[in-house]
Amino acid sequence: MTTTTYDTLGATYARTRQPDPRIAAQIHAALGNVTDVINVGAGTGSYEPPQTALAVEPSQVMIAQRPPGSAPAVQGVAERLPLRDDAADAVMALLTVHHWTDLAAGIDELRRVARGRIVILTWDQQVFRERFWLVRDYLPEAAAFDDTRATPTDQLIDLLGGARQEPVRVPHDCVDGFGAAYWRRPEAYLDPQVRAGISLLAQTGEDTIAPGLARLADDLATGRWHTRHAELLALDTFDVGYRLLVADL
Incomplete structure (x- = not known):
């Protein structure tokens, strides 16, 4: 992410982007028993x-919202990490x-700094476009914007030199307000x-x-949305295309 992007967009993150414990458990399991x-x-x-040694983030606005007791943070970008080779497990x-x-x-830098494992959370744009009703039915313009920046997971896996891929199913009451977090709460x-x-x-x-x-507001008011998506209302979790890539070096 660029500094200017999240200096502007990041001001509400501490309120709307709280970590979801179920997704946290999957991420921490993927990291494994690292020091x-x-x-x-x-x-x-x-x-x-808990074993986070350092956070690297380009936006000072985001750094300022880190809660007390967080790991130390430095301002920097993925493409030029201010860290020595093999800096962490x-x-x-x-x-x-x-x-x-x-x-x-950026991926080369992750590989340079990690001694043993890299974990990346991303999404499969094709699955996201097909399954997520918001971009498919109401906001194709937003999907088109994501087309310009989404990276195919196969490309990421190639750059990592191989990785296993895990679907990250989004809970219906997800407390982290990322793109598809509200798939059952339109x-x-x-x-x-x-937003x-x-x-x-x-x-x-x-x-x-x-x-x-x-x-969307009209379809919610008339009940059309609930009629069209009745099957979603019975689901506790939904695979909208989010993927965890785990690479062992």
């Missing part, structure tokens, strides 16, 4: 395990690679504060997404 972890593109510190990068200006350089997307914490929507722009949001 120390570096969090790259760390934001406000969501999902950092593991490096994690969660919902950040799509913001990097040079993906290959009214949330009508809240400007919720401000979702880069997909915030960076597409309010004027661009306003017509689609108006259609």
